Amino acid sequence: MLDRTGDKRQDFDEDSWWTVHRGDSPVVATAIHDGHGLRADLRSLIALADEERLREEDPYTAFIIQDLVNRVIVHRSRFEVDLNRARDGAVYVDPLQAWGLTVWRDALPHELHEGSLVLHDEYYRMLRSMLLSIERRHGSFVVLDVHSYNHRRGGSTATPSDPEGAPEINIGTHSMNRDRWADVLATLLETFRRFEFQGRRFDVRENVAFQGRGEQTRFIHEYFPQTGCAIAIEFKKFFMDEWTGEPDFEVLEALRALVASTVPDLVKTLDARR
Numbered sequence: 001m002l003d004r005t006g007d008k009r010q011d012f013d014e015d016s017w018w019t020v021h022r023g024d025s026p027v028v029a030t031a032i033h034d035g036h037g038l039r040a041d042l043r044s045l046i047a048l049a050d051e052e053r054l055r056e057e058d059p060y061t062a063f064i065i066q067d068l069v070n071r072v073i074v075h076r077s078r079f080e081v082d083l084n085r086a087r088d089g090a091v092y093v094d095p096l097q098a099w100g101l102t103v104w105r106d107a108l109p110h111e112l113h114e115g116s117l118v119l120h121d122e123y124y125r126m127l128r129s130m131l132l133s134i135e136r137r138h139g140s141f142v143v144l145d146v147h148s149y150n151h152r153r154g155g156s157t158a159t160p161s162d163p164e165g166a167p168e169i170n171i172g173t174h175s176m177n178r179d180r181w182a183d184v185l186a187t188l189l190e191t192f193r194r195f196e197f198q199g200r201r202f203d204v205r206e207n208v209a210f211q212g213r214g215e216q217t218r219f220i221h222e223y224f225p226q227t228g229c230a231i232a233i234e235f236k237k238f239f240m241d242e243w244t245g246e247p248d249f250e251v252l253e254a255l256r257a258l259v260a261s262t263v264p265d266l267v268k269t270l271d272a273r274r
Contacts, residue, residue: 016075017119020130023069026138026270027263028131031065031146032083032123032216033058035075041112042080047105053079054245056099058148060252064235065146067260070134072127079103081116083123084147084214090120127216128223135227139274142184142266143230144259145216149209151236156243167205172212172232175221181229187269188231191262197254210234233259 016037036057038046046053062073074083079098082090091113092098134141149170151161160166169192173185192204212232220230239251 018072018074018076018123018126020126021069021071021073022130022133024137025069025263025267026134026141027068027144027266028070028072028134028141029065029068029144029146029259030072030074030216031058031061032072032074033078033147034060034062034073036077037075038077038080039115041115045104045106045108045112046079047102048079051245052101053077055150055242056101058146059245060240060247061146061148061235063252064255064259065144067256068144068263070130072130074123076119081119083120084145084216086215087117087120090215091116124219127219131220131224131228135224138270140227140270141224141229142188142270143217143220143228144188144262145212145214145230145232146235146259147210147214147232148235148237148239150242151238152242156241163203166209166236167203168236168238169202169204170209170234170236171204171206172210172214172217172234173206174211174213175218176212176229176231177221177225180226183273184229184266184269185231187265188262191265192258195254195258195261197251197258202258209236 034057036050036054036059057078065071078084079092082092089097091108092103093108095102131141131143151166152158171189176185178185189204189206193201195202210232214232217230217232220228235255239255240247
């Protein structure tokens with residue numbers, strides 16, 4: 001999580017899995033890759049330096065969603081367990097699962113592998129319970145599944161990815177029933193595209209860099225096919241230096257305001273469907 005006066009995220013003890021904020025709204029935001037924590041029995045086994053892990057995590061996404069009353073912030077690193085992968089691939093054991101990175105010094109013992117999957121199981125139990133409660137209260141809901149992605153993989157001074165294939169904001173909708181949720185998606189896209197920052201509007205496109213194939217959106221659409229609309233949102237890391245972790249607070253504040261601005265319009269769209 002972001003400290004507004006610096007570039008360090010808040011530290012959580014090794015027993016802290018996630019933080020849930022619950023309020024009276026049908027709109028939920030999640031930052032499931034924001035975390036950097038590792039439990040104690042894994043620290044001596046991981047082959048990656050902290051900065052290598054940080055580069056593939058999604059720092060500051062918790063900051064971006066902090067104005068929503070319903071939000072879930074995960075404190076554990078995706079290198080312990082990736083909550084946006086199916087259970088059988090949620091613990092990285094092969095470099096092909098992890099951007100070519102060798103995550104562990106040696107093969108991870110079975111009991112430690114299974115210990116990490118406990119978080120995966122418990123997270124989805126928690127999420128389903130939370131969304132059932134919101135469904136009972138509001139009838140339907142929208143989940144904004146917020147992530148970020150790298151665009152300077154060659155180094156901090158390297159030429160960034162071609163903007164043609166790397167929009168500032170990528171909306172992923174692969175598992176969505178487009179016919180059912182077309183109005184909700186249109187509302188989100190319209191709100192994002194009309195937001196102005198430094199005299200311009202963000203480059204917002206659908207299913208370009210990513211298609212929204214993650215486990216969380218799939219899970220929500222499977223268990224709440226009639227009432228739950230989950231939208232994957234990938235912010236290109238133009239709000240930070242992805243190699244040093246240094247944030248650009250001006251851009252982050254704008255993205256925070258952008259996400260908050262979607263809530264009234266999304267609520268109005270859901271209300272109109274009743």
